[in-house]
Amino acid sequence: MMDASTAIKPPVGRYVIPGDQVFQLPESGVVRVGTGLRDDGTQLIASRPGLLQQSKDGKLWVFGRQKRYIPSVDDAVLGVVTSKFSEYYEIDIAAPFSGLLPVLAFEGATRRNRPNLKEGDLVYCRVDMADRDLQPTVTCMDGAGRGAGFGLLQGGYVLETSNAYSRILVTKPPPAVLAALGRSLQFELAVGVNGKIWIAAPTQQATILVAQALQECEREPSKERAEGIVAGLMKTYQRGIKERETDRMHE
Missing domain, CATH: 2.40.50.100 (RNA polymerase II/Efflux pump adaptor protein, barrel-sandwich hybrid domain)
Structure with a gap:
């Protein structure tokens, strides 16, 4: 003190x-x-x-910045399916142990009707049980048993960042960089507090723009810096759209 x-x-x-x-x-x-x-x-x-x-x-x-993510109950994380068994999947969530995802841990899943994940699939899930000495259990449902955006993620781009910064991105109200991006673009985001962020936008250029903005704001995520970065990237993005439209007109 x-x-x-x-x-x-x-x-x-x-x-x-x-x-x-x-x-x-x-x-x-x-x-x-x-x-x-x-x-x-x-x-x-x-x-x-x-x-x-x-x-x-x-x-x-x-x-x-932590070298390894330490799971905590209710954390939202992004993981990759590494193994498939009859009752569960093993998910790499960048933690000391792989996460265990039960095959029925999806909204509406039954023995006859359940997702068929493959090795390499990207999954957005929630930590359901965590112990420092055991494999954590993850689920693709919220505490009320609803999907709530969890599940298989297809397409898009995965940005890797620090665990600390990813936690900032899930705070409410949203941090300045997400607010600025939301006023300028349409995009989807799934933030895992294990330092992984899934980004999907209508075009590859828009996806790259979102990733660049998030990366550049990690060092200093202030409102002034975030708005300046997004404004600059949007100018470049809009200029690129006009150039591509001009090129198509001359084809």
């Missing part, structure tokens, strides 16, 4: 790297500091890369 006097207004949600000056310490009061930050006497300095977070009790810490 540290002394501070005024209301704490740290840049929560900002991506920081070691050496970044994160927060100027007030003169009195209490600031709770967790992992990824150090006190140099006047300010907090980042000691590891990640997103600055603040808990409900005011504790500041840095949520860093």
Whole structure:
């Protein structure tokens, strides 16, 4: 704990790297500091890369990039079918253990009527059971037994990012980059908090635009930066549409 006097207004949600000056310490009061930050006497300095977070009790810490995703119940994740058995599928969810997806863990599934997934298929699912020493169980239904967007994903593009950033993308209200993209384009998104994002748009160019915007906003996901990035990408995208239309007219 540290002394501070005024209301704490740290840049929560900002991506920081070691050496970044994160927060100027007030003169009195209490600031709770967790992992990824150090006190140099006047300010907090980042000691590891990640997103600055603040808990409900005011504790500041840095949520860093994890080499492995650690499953937690109700997490939405993207995974790839790696094995198929009579009662379940094994799903690679970028965790220490593969996820187990029961063949009946789909809305309306029965012994005679159930999805027939293949190795290599991409699945959007929810962690149903998790234990650090056991394979997690995943499902393609929400807690009420509905599909709720979970299931087999076809086409599209998978963007890999940090676990920390993928969690930012599922917050409500939506982060600035998704709000800006939503005002400009039609697209579908399935965000797995295991650092995988599925993107599908009407055209390949639009899909690439969404992926580029998300990538460029990972380092600094502020509203000003997000809107500037999306505006710039949209200009290039619209210019490309006009050029292709002109080319077709001259064919």
